[in-house]
Amino acid sequence: MAQLLALCGYHSVGVTVPTGLMRDRLEALCDRFRDSGLEIFLRADLTCSRREELLKLLRRFRPAFDLIGVRCTNHSLALVAARDRRVDLIFFDHGKRNVWLDDSIANVSNASLEVNLRLLLECQDLLSLTRLRKEIAIAHRHNMDIVLSSGGTSAYTVRAPIQLMAIGEILGFTRQDALRSVSTIPLRIVTKNSHRRSSNYIEEGVTTLAEGQ
Amino acid sequence: MSRRYIYIKVYCAGTVTEEQFSQTLSASIVKYFGEIGLSQIAPKIIRYDSSKSSAVVAFAKDYAAELHAALAFITHVNESDTLMLPLKTSGTIRGLSNS
Numbered sequence: 097m098a099q100l101l102a103l104c105g106y107h108s109v110g111v112t113v114p115t116g117l118m119r120d121r122l123e124a125l126c127d128r129f130r131d132s133g134l135e136i137f138l139r140a141d142l143t144c145s146r147r148e149e150l151l152k153l154l155r156r157f158r159p160a161f162d163l164i165g166v167r168c169t170n171h172s173l174a175l176v177a178a179r180d181r182r183v184d185l186i187f188f189d190h191g192k193r194n195v196w197l198d199d200s201i202a203n204v205s206n207a208s209l210e211v212n213l214r215l216l217l218e219c220q221d222l223l224s225l226t227r228l229r230k231e232i233a234i235a236h237r238h239n240m241d242i243v244l245s246s247g248g249t250s251a252y253t254v255r256a257p258i259q260l261m262a263i264g265e266i267l268g269f270t271r272q273d274a275l276r277s278v279s280t281i282p283l284r285i286v287t288k289n290s291h292r293r294s295s296n297y298i299e300e301g302v303t304t305l306a307e308g309q
Numbered sequence: 310m311s312r313r314y315i316y317i318k319v320y321c322a323g324t325v326t327e328e329q330f331s332q333t334l335s336a337s338i339v340k341y342f343g344e345i346g347l348s349q350i351a352p353k354i355i356r357y358d359s360s361k362s363s364a365v366v367a368f369a370k371d372y373a374a375e376l377h378a379a380l381a382f383i384t385h386v387n388e389s390d391t392l393m394l395p396l397k398t399s400g401t402i403r404g405l406s407n408s
Contacts, residue, residue, distance in 0.1 A: 100320075104394065217384055252320065252390040255381050259395065262377030266341075271374075 097251045098132035104256040108135040108283065110163050115140050137286050139163035147176045158182045162289055165210060170195050178205035184285050185210040185243060190224040197231040202238035208281060209235045213255055213263065214247030232268050244277040311370040314355065316397040316405045317380065319362040323389035327357040330364060333386050337379040350375050355402060365405055373398065
């Protein structure tokens with residue numbers, strides 16, 4: 097899969113790993129991707145149904161991962177996840193009919209909306225595509241960043257960046273926006289997070305400088 | 310109508326014949342873009358190499374995004390998991406010869 101990703105033209109990938117994976121297995125996974133010439137960022141996808149549960153998971157896992165995504169299972173959880181600065185990406189299950197991105201979520205969101213192609217392919221129906229187009233229009237209206245990802249779980253579910261861009265274009269992105277969604281926006285998120293996780297970082301806008309700087 | 314040529318690599322758990330490739334590609338385009346979309350994209354298989362699982366397809370220049378999206382939406386051929394990866398696009402067939 098790592099070789100296939102390199103063949104597709106990726107330079108950096110965010111890999112979702114189970115939160116309880118042992119450190120040595122994580123290292124082996126990272127080495128495999130690095131051997132293929134890819135920069136790897138570890139990502140955790142948090143799934144829960146209550147606010148307290150989400151905050152507890154964020155406290156526990158935010159420092160350990162480069163990227164944190166939250167699967168929004170209900171509207172109140174989506175609001176909390178969107179507002180919390182520790183959350184990088186929020187995504188919605190297109191097969192579920194009880195929760196979707198609306199103006200109230202997009203209006204307060206600090207996180208980016210992730211359009212996961214795997215979830216879209218799992219329920220290839222007109223309703224999912226229509227709702228996704230609406231969500232993208234709402235996100236654009238509120239200047240919310242959108243990240244296009246393949247969400248691949250096997251070699252057969254990987255998609256090339258140009259394919260993700262093309263899907264973005266048919267879902268209502270301009271070509272430039274689609275390009276940003278697979279390149280600069282994800283890169284900006286991981287760069288910001290690596291800065292936050294550095295020892296010099298104190299809080300938003302405050303960084304310690306070494307003597308003489 | 311200006312044409313472009315795309316080099317596609319097919320990864321499939323089973324084998325994919327030229328006919329299956331052609332039918333799957335057309336079906337995907339018709340499903341998401343309709344018959345009119347198919348006539349606008351106008352895909353034509355120039356070459357299919359079943360030993361290398363690769364194909365060269367000609368299409369209308371202005372509909373590259375539609376073709377890429379249709380390829381991305383293909384998940385199965387003959388009930389086997391499939392990935393169709395566009396590796397290179399060129400204005401001439403010769404431009405793809407190094408692929």
